Amino acid sequence: MTDAAVYRETTAQPRTQSVPLAHVSLELGHLYMEDFEGGADRLAEHFARVRPWADAVHAMAAVEARRPRVSTCFLIDDYFTRFSTPAELVPMVLAQAEKAGLTIDYLARESACAVADGTAVAEAVESRLVDSPAPGSDGSRPPARETGWLANGERAPGLETALEAMAHVAPWQPPRETGARRHSVFLDVELWDEKDGRRTWSCPFLAAVWQLARLGLLRHLGEPVLSPRSWPEAPFPRDWDDLPPVIQLNPAAAPFAAYRTWSALPTRFLPIEHAVRVLLDQIEADPQAMRQAADRAAGEGLPLPDEIPERISYVFYPGT
Amino acid sequence: MTAWGRAADPVLICGEVRTGLLQHSESLPARAVADLLRLRPDERVRISERPNGYAVSPEVLTGVDCRLPAAGGARTRVVGTVAARAVVTEGRMLQATASIVVAGPGPDVRHPWSHYLARPGVVEPLGKLPERAVADGLLAGRARPGELDLGAVAERLLARVARHRALDQRAPFKSRRTRLRWVALRALDGEGPSLDSFTLAEDGLRTVELRLPARVSPAAAAALCEDLALHDWLLTTLVRMVERSRLGSADAPEAVLSLRPAVDHLLHLWMPTAHVDRTLAPLWDVLEREPGFTRQWQTLVQRIRDQLALQAITLRRDALTAH
Numbered sequence: 001m002t003d004a005a006v007y008r009e010t011t012a013q014p015r016t017q018s019v020p021l022a023h024v025s026l027e028l029g030h031l032y033m034e035d036f037e038g039g040a041d042r043l044a045e046h047f048a049r050v051r052p053w054a055d056a057v058h059a060m061a062a063v064e065a066r067r068p069r070v071s072t073c074f075l076i077d078d079y080f081t082r083f084s085t086p087a088e089l090v091p092m093v094l095a096q097a098e099k100a101g102l103t104i105d106y107l108a109r110e111s112a113c114a115v116a117d118g119t120a121v122a123e124a125v126e127s128r129l130v131d132s133p134a135p136g137s138d139g140s141r142p143p144a145r146e147t148g149w150l151a152n153g154e155r156a157p158g159l160e161t162a163l164e165a166m167a168h169v170a171p172w173q174p175p176r177e178t179g180a181r182r183h184s185v186f187l188d189v190e191l192w193d194e195k196d197g198r199r200t201w202s203c204p205f206l207a208a209v210w211q212l213a214r215l216g217l218l219r220h221l222g223e224p225v226l227s228p229r230s231w232p233e234a235p236f237p238r239d240w241d242d243l244p245p246v247i248q249l250n251p252a253a254a255p256f257a258a259y260r261t262w263s264a265l266p267t268r269f270l271p272i273e274h275a276v277r278v279l280l281d282q283i284e285a286d287p288q289a290m291r292q293a294a295d296r297a298a299g300e301g302l303p304l305p306d307e308i309p310e311r312i313s314y315v316f317y318p319g320t
Numbered sequence: 321m322t323a324w325g326r327a328a329d330p331v332l333i334c335g336e337v338r339t340g341l342l343q344h345s346e347s348l349p350a351r352a353v354a355d356l357l358r359l360r361p362d363e364r365v366r367i368s369e370r371p372n373g374y375a376v377s378p379e380v381l382t383g384v385d386c387r388l389p390a391a392g393g394a395r396t397r398v399v400g401t402v403a404a405r406a407v408v409t410e411g412r413m414l415q416a417t418a419s420i421v422v423a424g425p426g427p428d429v430r431h432p433w434s435h436y437l438a439r440p441g442v443v444e445p446l447g448k449l450p451e452r453a454v455a456d457g458l459l460a461g462r463a464r465p466g467e468l469d470l471g472a473v474a475e476r477l478l479a480r481v482a483r484h485r486a487l488d489q490r491a492p493f494k495s496r497r498t499r500l501r502w503v504a505l506r507a508l509d510g511e512g513p514s515l516d517s518f519t520l521a522e523d524g525l526r527t528v529e530l531r532l533p534a535r536v537s538p539a540a541a542a543a544l545c546e547d548l549a550l551h552d553w554l555l556t557t558l559v560r561m562v563e564r565s566r567l568g569s570a571d572a573p574e575a576v577l578s579l580r581p582a583v584d585h586l587l588h589l590w591m592p593t594a595h596v597d598r599t600l601a602p603l604w605d606v607l608e609r610e611p612g613f614t615r616q617w618q619t620l621v622q623r624i625r626d627q628l629a630l631q632a633i634t635l636r637r638d639a640l641t642a643h
Contacts, residue, residue, distance in 0.1 A: 007370065009367075009368050009369060009370070011364075011366065011367040011368070012366050012367060012368040012374075013366070014364040014366060120361065123361060124360070124361045124362035127360045127361055127362070128360070128362075130381045130382070130383055130401060130437055131383055132383055132433035133383035133384050133385040133399075134385065135385045135386075135430075136385065136386060136466060137383060137384050137385050137386060138384060138386035138387075138463065138465065138466055138467055138468055138469050139382055139384050139386070139402055139418070139468055139469045139470060139472050139473045140463075140465070140469040140472040141472070142382075142476060143382070143383065178433070179430060179432060179433070219362065220362045221362065221363070221364050222364065280434065281432060281433050281434045281437075282433055282434075282437070283437070284381055284401075284437045284440060285437075286362075286363075287440055290438060306434075306435060306438035306439075307432055307434035307435050307438060308434050308437075308438075309432070309434055310434070
């Protein structure tokens with residue numbers, strides 16, 4: 001059809017805004033209170049260990065694209081424990097990174113992965129979980145969902161099932177990983193817990209939201225969320241709540257979001273990141289945002305896997 | 321990439337629509353409708369005001385890994401997601417549709433789940449797919465356990481929306497829900513869309529068979545079938561109301577009064593193809609020629625209006641003679 005529609009209603013055709021995309025988003029670290037308690041030395045040691053891997057990621061990006069766009073980011077936990085202040089902490093982090101020859105382009109607060117500028121980001125992402133169906137799922141029943149949990153397969157039958165079967169002694173039935181290669185590695189991930197009516201999102205769940213943000217796949221009513229705001233230099237606020245969700249420290253940085261992500265983390269994060277992959281495998285990202293990234297990558301002649309977990313990579317360095 | 325082409329090589333689209341009256345005493349205002357259909361906190365409800373009030377929910381997905389029903393007993397396992405959406409027309413009618421796009425033959429093993437989530441609303445067969453047998457299997461009867469049950473997905477979504485606290489659960493009159501199951505095979509290259517059959521089966525089931533060019537999106541196909549289902553429901557319901565009213569019988573005032581809900585809530589809803597893609601709108605003409613949906617509707621409406629007019633005259637005469 002060549003003739004465009006004469007009559008249009010904007011509420012009938014919502015638009016999804018696109019975000020600028022780098023080739024790679026490289027996470028230089030993830031700071032928790034225990035790291036902070038280790039003082040500046042511990043941070044210096046962390047960045048010194050990350051440096052060679054950061055160089056390797058830059059080199060790899062240069063193999064794929066002639067003029068690679070790599071942006072770096074750093075995440076500070078202000079969600080599970082509140083410690084220090086941006087005014088004190090941010091300059092210290094930046095100074096230690098610089099000593100190791102690293103530039104932090106963007107700095108984010110972990111609590112922004114739960115709620116950013118009044119938008120309940122984590123809750124929206126939870127509503128986008130589509131459980132991987134066990135073989136035999138024909139749509140006739142809703143997926144067997146344990147509220148607040150997500151697994152990578154079928155759970156072992158519980159007590160109720162055993163009672164239903166009228167078995168006096170129920171033989172143990174193993175859980176099963178869907179898509180296992182012969183043997184299962186079954187994982188059940190806690191998404192959140194609640195105490196006194198207050199929900200606390202789990203670390204893997206927020207880390208999954210963080211990955212989606214870095215992949216440029218989060219939208220709220222078509223608008224990008226966790227968009228960086230420019231904050232190039234001190235002074236930084238005295239309260240974490242006064243710091244925007246993501247700040248851009250380097251005015252010359254490549255875009256925050258990217259086709260792919262790399263994260264350099266100590267080995268102790270391996271179980272968390274396994275859980276992140278199980279979650280990302282079962283999240284339906286905004287289809288328009290997915291399409292925008294795919295079209296842009298195709299336009300640049302770059303391969304981009306359809307599967308979200310395939311877009312994220314790690315370096316696990318020794319350490320706790 | 322084609323519009324069917326969220327799948328690599330799509331061969332058929334199918335779906336099931338449930339249609340019923342919104343269980344609320346009056347028609348629901350647009351803002352309440354938007355609230356009702358907000359199935360996801362981060363996605364907008366699409367709302368149109370012209371030519372009539374029409375709102376579409378975001379799509380929600382259900383994962384499936386099962387067999388497709390197929391005539392002749394072929395067993396084709398498919399993996400992917402069923403897309404479901406709810407639609408409210410004029411704040412009065414509620415519909416829920418579950419649909420899938422079936423991709424062409426695929427590899428024999430299941431992919432990681434994220435592969436399927438990157439293709440929302442698409443199911444991929446493991447191995448070969450006998451399209452014709454599957455189309456026939458989908459249209460015929462009910463699914464056996466282990467076979468894809470789109471109706472159940474649509475039913476669950478309808479139930480979820482119908483439970484919403486904005487609804488007072490007091491419908492102005494009794495009516496039955498209908499089910500419409502549809503299958504669209506790909507039209508041959510260069511050929512336009514066609515409506516090959518529309519069948520009224522028993523216990524409220526209707527089946528529709530279509531041929532659609534690859535450029536037609538699954539959402540456009542769903543909207544067409546929702547439109548067919550809506551008007552079929554209106555016609556079916558009005559026919560039943562007129563039958564029940566015993567219009568033209570001795571007790572004329574009673575009969576006319578019993579039709580008041582139809583006048584209040586239904587007569588203005590008839591508007592074929594109001595939100596159907598224009599390339600698909602001509603498919604309605606087939607049904608207008610035979611059996612003549614609008615012809616039957618207008619005849620019924622005219623009959624109700626004639627009776628109302630007659631009643632008005634009688635009442636006026638009675639009032640005059642009483643003086």
